[in-house]
Every structure is written in structure tokens, then in C-alpha cells.
Amino acid sequence: MKKLLKSSFSKSIFTFAIAVLLMTIIRNPYHVGILIFLGMNLIITMGLSLLMGYAGQISLGQAAFFGLGAYTTGILTTKLGLPIITAFPLSILLTVSIAFLVGIPTLRLRGHYLAMATLGLGEIVHIVFNELLSLTGGPSGFGNIPLIKIFGIELDNDYKYFVFVWAIVAFILFLSLNIINSRMGRALKSIHREENTASTLGVNTSRLKLTIFVISAGFASMAGFLYAHYVTFLSPGTFSLRFSILLVTMVAVGGMENIWGAITGTVVLTLLPEYLRFFKDFDILIYGIILMSIMILRPEGLYGIKIPLKRLRNNS
Amino acid sequence: MERILNTENLTKHFGGLLAISNLSFDVMQGSITAIIGPNGAGKTTLFNLISGLLKPDSGKILYKEKRLDTKKHWEIPHMGIARTFQNLRVFANMTITENIMMGRYTHSSSGIFSCALNLKRYRNEERDIRERAHYWMEFMNIDSLKGKKLKEIPFEKQRLVEITRAVASEPELILLDEPAAGLNVTETKTLTDSIYKIRELGTTILIVEHDIDLVMEISERIIVLNFGEKIAEGPPKIVRNDEKVIAVYLGSEFAE
Ligand SMILES: Nc1ncnc2c1ncn2[C@@H]1O[C@H](COP(=O)(O)OP(=O)(O)OP(=O)(O)O)[C@@H](O)[C@H]1O
Ligand SMILES: [Mg+2]
Numbered sequence: 331m332k333k334l335l336k337s338s339f340s341k342s343i344f345t346f347a348i349a350v351l352l353m354t355i356i357r358n359p360y361h362v363g364i365l366i367f368l369g370m371n372l373i374i375t376m377g378l379s380l381l382m383g384y385a386g387q388i389s390l391g392q393a394a395f396f397g398l399g400a401y402t403t404g405i406l407t408t409k410l411g412l413p414i415i416t417a418f419p420l421s422i423l424l425t426v427s428i429a430f431l432v433g434i435p436t437l438r439l440r441g442h443y444l445a446m447a448t449l450g451l452g453e454i455v456h457i458v459f460n461e462l463l464s465l466t467g468g469p470s471g472f473g474n475i476p477l478i479k480i481f482g483i484e485l486d487n488d489y490k491y492f493v494f495v496w497a498i499v500a501f502i503l504f505l506s507l508n509i510i511n512s513r514m515g516r517a518l519k520s521i522h523r524e525e526n527t528a529s530t531l532g533v534n535t536s537r538l539k540l541t542i543f544v545i546s547a548g549f550a551s552m553a554g555f556l557y558a559h560y561v562t563f564l565s566p567g568t569f570s571l572r573f574s575i576l577l578v579t580m581v582a583v584g585g586m587e588n589i590w591g592a593i594t595g596t597v598v599l600t601l602l603p604e605y606l607r608f609f610k611d612f613d614i615l616i617y618g619i620i621l622m623s624i625m626i627l628r629p630e631g632l633y634g635i636k637i638p639l640k641r642l643r644n645n646s
Numbered sequence: 647m648e649r650i651l652n653t654e655n656l657t658k659h660f661g662g663l664l665a666i667s668n669l670s671f672d673v674m675q676g677s678i679t680a681i682i683g684p685n686g687a688g689k690t691t692l693f694n695l696i697s698g699l700l701k702p703d704s705g706k707i708l709y710k711e712k713r714l715d716t717k718k719h720w721e722i723p724h725m726g727i728a729r730t731f732q733n734l735r736v737f738a739n740m741t742i743t744e745n746i747m748m749g750r751y752t753h754s755s756s757g758i759f760s761c762a763l764n765l766k767r768y769r770n771e772e773r774d775i776r777e778r779a780h781y782w783m784e785f786m787n788i789d790s791l792k793g794k795k796l797k798e799i800p801f802e803k804q805r806l807v808e809i810t811r812a813v814a815s816e817p818e819l820i821l822l823d824e825p826a827a828g829l830n831v832t833e834t835k836t837l838t839d840s841i842y843k844i845r846e847l848g849t850t851i852l853i854v855e856h857d858i859d860l861v862m863e864i865s866e867r868i869i870v871l872n873f874g875e876k877i878a879e880g881p882p883k884i885v886r887n888d889e890k891v892i893a894v895y896l897g898s899e900f901a902e
Contacts, residue, residue, distance in 0.1 A: 338764065339764075504764075505762040505763070506762075508761055508762050508763070508764045509758065509761055509762050512756065512761035512762075512768065512772065513747070513750075513751060513754050513756060513761065513771075513772065513775060514756075514757075514758050514761045515761075516740060516744055516747060516748055516751075517748070517751060519737060519739050519740055519744075520737050520740075520748055522739065523737050523738065523739055524735050524737065526699055526719075526735075527731070527735040527737075529698075529699075529719045529720040530697050530698075530699065530719065530720075530722070530723060530728075530729055531723055531748050531749065531751050531752070531811070531815070532720055532723035532724050532751045532752035532815075533720055533751060534718075534720045535720065541758050542758075545758070587739065
């Protein structure tokens with residue numbers, strides 16, 4: 331039984347079940363909407379966690395991959411009238427190919443060249459979104475992106491979409507956990523520590539780093555696809571460097587060396603700003619203080635903090 | 647006996663420093679060959695060249711009569727060559743068993759997709775990796791470390807973990823860089839037994855070691871380096887009484 335609970339499959343199912351339970355408790359479209367965005371962020375940061383925490387590489391281009399996924403499916407379905415089922419694989423394929431092309435030259439080098447290359451890519455993608463007026467509508471964006479229909483059900487409200495997004499979150503979690511616990515996961519961890527040692531054990535380190543980078547771009551693109559068909563309107567502002575940095579921060583704040591860390595960081599940093607609005611103009615200030623405190627007091631990330639509940643209870 | 651490894655006029659500079667100078671030698675299949683020499687003689691550099699972490703400036707390295715120095719460094723373990731490092735290189739972010747399982751990397755082939763989707767083929771392979779890792783832990787007498795974390799065990803045991811990781815890859819040639827450094831007398835004795843056991847598997851052993859008694863006891867052939875140059879080569883008895891070798895080790899307990 332214990333073993334069963336520990337499997338990647340049951341962890342994913344459990345995550346999905348908790349999410350759906352939460353939704354039925356909340357029953358408020360605004361808050362459910364926030365949790366839909368949380369799901370999308372999680373899809374991106376789980377990939378980023380594989381890349382940062384396991385392969386030891388930083389990408390500042392995840393917002394661009396997110397954007398590429400969203401814009402491609404958006405353009406294909408509205409301007410070219412393709413069905414969503416065709417637009418979906420094409421949008422993933424395009425993003426993944428671009429990541430591959432950026433990754434090939436940079437991941438052969440050691441050091442943080444990937445961060446620089448993806449920073450550049452992010453800017454280029456942003457410029458394209460702004461300037462390619464006929465397709466993207468430029469700075470003002472474009473809308474009327476169709477809704478997803480699955481098994482004859484149109485995902486036309488937040489509750490339906492929530493279930494759809496979180497099913498995918500669970501699936502991505504399943505994939506990520508499997509990778510982490512496999513020979514590939516061990517190889518990734520070995521690269522992070524000792525790239526030379528990893529290669530003397532037979533790991534083709536550049537290729538593995540490239541693979542993980544491409545997978546992380548694929549995850550981001552998947553989130554972009556979900557975003558496009560939920561919001562149904564796209565403009566370049568969403569896919570800026572600012573968002574890329576926020577994603578990296580989520581992974582770092584939660585704890586890099588563990589995917590649950592990335593998940594914790596994403597939950598905290600997605601929900602915090604929403605509920606800090608309560609403080610009106612002070613929200614940015616409080617947000618900054620919280621971030622700084624985490625970085626100073628717990629540089630290894632939030633995940634794994636043991637709250638001494640017993641002691642608290644005994645003292646009171 | 648056939649030779650498994652040989653170098654021809656191998657040379658490696660670091661800037662103006664000549665670390666390996668015009669070095670040629672043969673290693674016979676199934677033998678234990680020791681490389682000795684004073685600090686900075688180029689022993690580790692030689693291992694780095696063989697394992698592909700460094701590329702020679704000139705000369706060749708041949709493994710089973712095939713060029714090794716033109717291979718990429720990650721390809722070399724797949725050809726049956728494993729190594730350990732002088733300055734312990736274990737993975738602190740993994741358990742001990744996982745460290746040993748890394749030694750099975752070259753014997754497994756599941757790609758990222760069969761891993762991600764948890765396909766049956768991958769699950770069977772993973773089970774096999776774990777079983778083999780346990781087998782080699784027992785072989786090296788470290789099965790008591792199963793399930794432990796690296797930081798829970800002392801340095802000497804970590805060194806055994808690293809050696810076991812190399813042995814678990816079932817290499818034909820194993821390079822051990824100062825495996826006895828930091829070990830006490832009993833631990834060295836256990837290590838010696840393990841080295842014999844590894845040799846009995848048919849594995850060729852190339853060992854760099856400062857513990858002269860250990861070297862004299864186990865090796866069939868000794869190659870002596872000084873400033874990157876080979877100054878003597880032969881069975882222990884001959885090398886021990888070589889004048890050049892004695893001169894290099896002058897004042898030490900080396901000569902009989
Ligand atoms: N990567 C490097 N860059 C520059 N110099 C190096 C490098 N590696 C080794 N050296 C130098 O090359 C020479 C040979 O070093 P090496 O580590 O091979 O010696 P060694 O015989 O293994 O010594 P020890 O017994 O101390 O381990 C030394 O002078 C060392 O400083
Ligand atoms: Mg050395």
C-alpha cells in the first residue's frame with residue numbers, strides 16, 4: 331500500500347484529485363480561474379525544474395516558448411482556420427524545433443551560455459509578436475481563438491477548463507517524476523554535480539542537456555496552448571522577459587534540487603500576488619520582502635522546511 | 647598474452663609544462679600494471695588522457711589496437727573502460743545505491759521517452775540495473791551500505807563506493823587513481839583483496855598508487871614516470887633496484 335502511494339502514477343492521480351476537490355469546495359469562478367493559471371505555471375515550472383534543478387542549466391526563454399505555443403495555435407486556428415486537433419501538435423512541434431536549434435550550439439559549451447541565448451531568443455520572439463502585424467495583430471494582439479471541444483463537450487466555462495488543465499498538470503507531473511527516478515534522472519543529477527564524472531560513466535552530457543531543454547520548451551508550449559484556448563485573446567505583453575524571470579524565481583524560491591520544490595515555489599508565487607492585492611499599493615513591497623527573506627533565510631528553497639507542529643502545540 | 651592498451655609517443659603540455667613526454671608503453675590483457683612516480687610526474691594526466699578527459703598534443707592511445715584518443719570522452723566507457731578519481735568523485739545528491747547504479751549506465755539503453763512513460767521495457771531494465779548494482783555491492787563487500795546516504799559514511803567507504811561504481815560497469819580495463827590514499831592498514835588489506843577479486847574476473851587493472859608496498863605486492867609490471875617521462879619499466883623486482891628509480895626516490899624507504 332505504501333509502495334503504491336509512492337508510485338509516480340498515484341502521486342499524479344492524487345494531485346489531480348486534490349485539485350478537483352479544491353475546485354468543488356471553492357465554487358467561485360474568480361478563484362478557480364486563478365487555479366487554472368496556477369496549473370499552467372506548474373506545467374512550465376516542472377519542465378524548468380528538470381532543466382535547472384537536475385540538468386543545472388538556466389533558461390530565460392520559457393515565456394517565449396509559452397508564447398510560441400500560444401501564438402502558433404492561436405494563429406493557426408483563427409487565421410488559417412485549422413482545427414485545434416491539428417494546431418496542437420504543430421504548435422508544440424514549432425516550439426520544440428526552435429528550442430532544438432537554440433540548444434544545439436549553446437549546450438555543447440559548458441557554463442551559462444543557455445541563459446544568454448534564451449534571453450536573446452525571448453527578445454526576438456517578443457519583437458516578432460509585436461511587429462508581424464498581419465498575423466499577430468502587433469501590440470494590441472488578436473482574439474476570437476476558438477474553445478477546445480473534447481469528446482463533444484465544449485470547454486466553455488472555468489470549471490470544465492479547470493479539470494482539463496489539471497488533468498494535463500497531473501500527466502506532466504507523471505512524466506517528470508518518471509524521468510527523475512529513471513536512469514535518465516540519475517544521469518541528469520550526475521551532470522549537475524560533476525559533468526566530467528558523468529561523461530566518464532558514459533553519459534553524453536551535451537545531448538542529455540539538449541533533450542531536457544527541448545522537453546522543458548515542449549512543456550512551456552503545452553501551457554501556451556492551454557492559455558490561448560482559455561483566454562482566447564493574445565497580446566505580446568504576457569510573454570515578456572519579466573514572466574521568464576518570474577518562472578525562474580518560482581523554481582529557485584521553492585528549491586531547485588527537487589521537483590516538489592519547484593511546485594511549492596510556483597504555488598506560493600502564483601497565489602501570493604493575487605491575495606496580496608488586499609494590501610493595495612503595498613503588495614509589491616510585501617512581495618519583495620517575502621522574496622528577499624526566503625533568499626536570505628533559506629537559500630536552498632522553501633521545500634523541505636519542517637514546521638515543528640508538535641513543539642507549537644506543546645508550547646501553547 | 648595480448649595487449650589491451652598501448653600508447654605511442656604520447657605527449658601532453660600544459661602551457662610550458664610538459665606533463666607527459668613521448669610516452670610509449672603496453673598493458674597486457676588481464677594484468678595488473680602500476681604507474682608510479684613522484685608528485686606531479688603526470689600519472690593522473692595519463693589517466694585523463696586514456697579516459698578522454700584530455701586530448702593529447704601528439705602521439706596515440708590504442709585500445710585493442712583501435713585509436714582511443716580520437717573518441718569522444720563519453721564514448722570511452724561504452725568501449726569497456728572505467729576509472730576512479732584521485733579526488734573522490736561521488737554524487738552527493740544521490741543515494742549510495744544510486745551512485746552504483748550510475749555504473750550501469752553503459753549497460754542500459756532506455757531513452758527519455760520510455761523512461762517518461764514508464765514503459766514495461768524500461769521498468770524491466772531498471773529492475774535489472776538495481777539487481778546488478780546490489781550484486782556488485784555484495785561483490786565489493788559494501789552491501790551493508792544499501793539504502794544509506796553518502797554523507798552518513800566516512801571518506802574511506804565513499805572511496806569504496808566509487809570503486810564499486812566503476813566495477814559495476816563490468817569494464818575490461820579499469821583505471822584506479824590512488825585507491826589506497828587515506829586508508830589505514832586494515833582498509834588497505836581489504837582493498838587489496840578486492841583488487842585481486844576484480845582481476846580474477848579477467849579485468850585488466852591499471853593502478854596509480856603511492857603506497858609502494860601495495861604496488862610491489864600486487865603488480866606484475868610497473869611503469870615509473872618522472873616529469874612525464876618513463877624512466878623505468880618492468881616487474882617489481884627489477885624496478886625496485888633500478889638506479890634511476892632509486893635516484894628519484896632518494897631518501898625514501900623505496901630501495902631494499
Ligand atoms: N589541467 C591542468 N592544467 C595545468 N596543469 C596541470 C593540469 N593537470 C595537471 N597539471 C600539471 O601537470 C603536472 C602533472 O600532474 P598530474 O596530476 O598528472 O601529476 P600526478 O603524477 O598525478 O601527481 P600526484 O602524485 O600528486 O597525483 C603537474 O605539474 C600538474 O601541476
Ligand atoms: Mg595524481
